[in-house]
Amino acid sequence: MFHRVIVIGGSVAGLLAARALRDHAEHVTVLERDRYPGGPDARRGVPQGRHVHIFVTGGQRALETLLPGSAEALAAAGAVRLELPRDLLSCARNGWERRYPDDRHHLLSCTRPLLEQVVRRQVLAACPALEVREDCAATGLIGDGTAVTGVRTAAGDLTADLVVDASGRGSRSPQWLAELGLAVPREERIDAGLAYATRLFRLPAGTAPDHGVYVQHTPASPRGGALLPVEGGHHLVTLIGVGGDRPTTDAADFLPFARSLRDPYLARLLADAEPLTPVHGSRSTVNIRRRYEETPAPGFLAAGDALCAYNPVYGHGVSIAALGAAALRQALDAGAPSGARLQGALAGTADRAWLLASGADLPYDPQAPAPGRRERLGSWYAQRFLDRAAHDPALGAAYRDVFCLTAPLERLAAPRLALRTLLLPRRAGGEAPPLEVGTPG
The missing domain is CATH 3.50.50.60 (FAD/NAD(P)-binding domain)
Known part of the structure; x- marks a missing residue:
């Protein structure tokens, strides 16, 4: 004591x-x-x-052990529940990920x-x-x-x-x-040199999606963005850029930057949206x-x-x-x-x-030492895993376990999953955002 x-x-x-x-x-x-x-x-x-x-499953469970009733209190205050992968349209390096019901993990967005x-x-x-x-x-x-x-x-x-x-x-x-x-x-x-620009919006009645959107930045396309529903029926949008592709805090630049992402879906949602705040930036x-x-x-x-x-x-x-x-x-x-x-x-x-985080950001850090053979092999496996996880329910479930902090990283190298990663063919993700919910099969 x-x-x-x-x-x-x-x-x-x-x-x-x-x-x-x-x-x-x-x-x-x-x-x-x-x-x-x-x-x-x-x-x-x-x-x-x-x-x-966002508040992932592992964090929610930990908070509930410390403060029982927290999930209910957050929901009552307006936090939005997004089931993964059903309620998040995610454009990964190889295209749009599949969308289907899976009640094991959800995000809280507020x-x-x-x-x-x-x-x-x-x-x-x-x-x-x-x-x-x-x-x-x-x-x-x-x-x-x-x-x-x-x-x-x-x-x-x-x-x-x-x-x-x-x-x-x-x-x-x-x-x-x-x-x-x-x-x-x-x-x-490890410094990837990312910067953010964020603004709160009200989308026109009848056009607001019931899902979130995430367009990932990649080495080949260093601009990304996220749109998430939050309390009050509003949507928070964060634009992301690396190096010379960083977004500014000039309000006139916000929508043009969103239109420059490798898929126009997020920008289309904002076309008639009403901004509720100035643009706030961060480079931390x-x-x-x-x-x-x-x-x-x-x-x-x-x-x-x-x-x-x-x-x-x-x-x-x-x-x-x-x-x-x-x-x-x-x-x-x-x-x-x-x-x-x-x-x-x-x-x-x-x-x-x-x-x-460090594994994802390492390729963007100019000060990082050159990766050795082991690191290059690990990076190759991780990217192959993620490419297949965009459309493979077994690999997608394992990745969500790790991302939502309910399983160790070693879960991604389990023998059954490693065989699927190494032996099954690599396929591109979807070319267009999956506006309809599909099935995991």
Whole structure:
């Protein structure tokens, strides 16, 4: 049992970490540099808050273990359920993927401010004694040279026997640990050079689809985009570009960029749509993994994007925050004796999403080392698998298990699936978006 725990950052990762720790600490204090809005409004401290967000099956299940009733609360607030692959029209590298019913996985689609508001209310209802200090930024860590013993703020030093950094991808803890003479984590970075531009729309009555759309960017076609239904009957559209093909935040450029995608379907949906917001941009898309589990600092844990931040285009950040908090609570419930064990539990949940995101972005990173023979073989197999998964129900189901964070990456190399990947012929996906739902056969 900890006496006092301080969590730096009061976004989703920080609040869920506080929830996991509340039953194992006498006092838990969350330090949030922003002031929470009264409603589901964007905050300065959430740089990806205006862009498309999805919540995959694995994250939903983890959230439900931490906060029972969360799925019902999100649905009541307006989050839209999209069954995969029935409700998402996805244009992969080799064409449009097949669409058919499969009730094993679904996404929840809503704006990030709505998701944050629901999670915050659920956490505060479950932990009425939780202390949240708004408008309170951490300015450093305090320690004795052998361990972290608290947090420095503008209002004064706060002591604790455990500090959890959930401050996001811009975390300054590596610098703060170095200032204390403690080990600095090894850092991995993979930067595909992606940028986003996002706008909220109202589609004309009778034209709004009941599905989402995702046109993937590829090395040959470095522009992509996503359109997802969100609360209020609106649609959030994020345009994606790499390098010289990055979208701008000029409203006059938004529709022309959408028309430049390799399939015009998404742009056609927007032809008569009413924009409800300005265009918001972001270039904070680098994948960053800080290996705190290799050199854990006593009295300190990193969680969420402060531990591992992904290119947001893959939609795993919030789900991994929930899975990490669930793993943290499971380790605490099992009596994990050390911070090293707790940090290892948090790091372990990041592995699948990191491999997916870094593997997909590696070909776009000009600073990445040339892949070896093993990496080239793995990339060839993965692409062949994905090409067949667009129309093969068995491979598609396995990929969705991995993407939705309910199965390890090794699932894709199971003998039966490997034989299908290697021996069956490669086929192109559909040439046109599948507007009608088909069958898996």
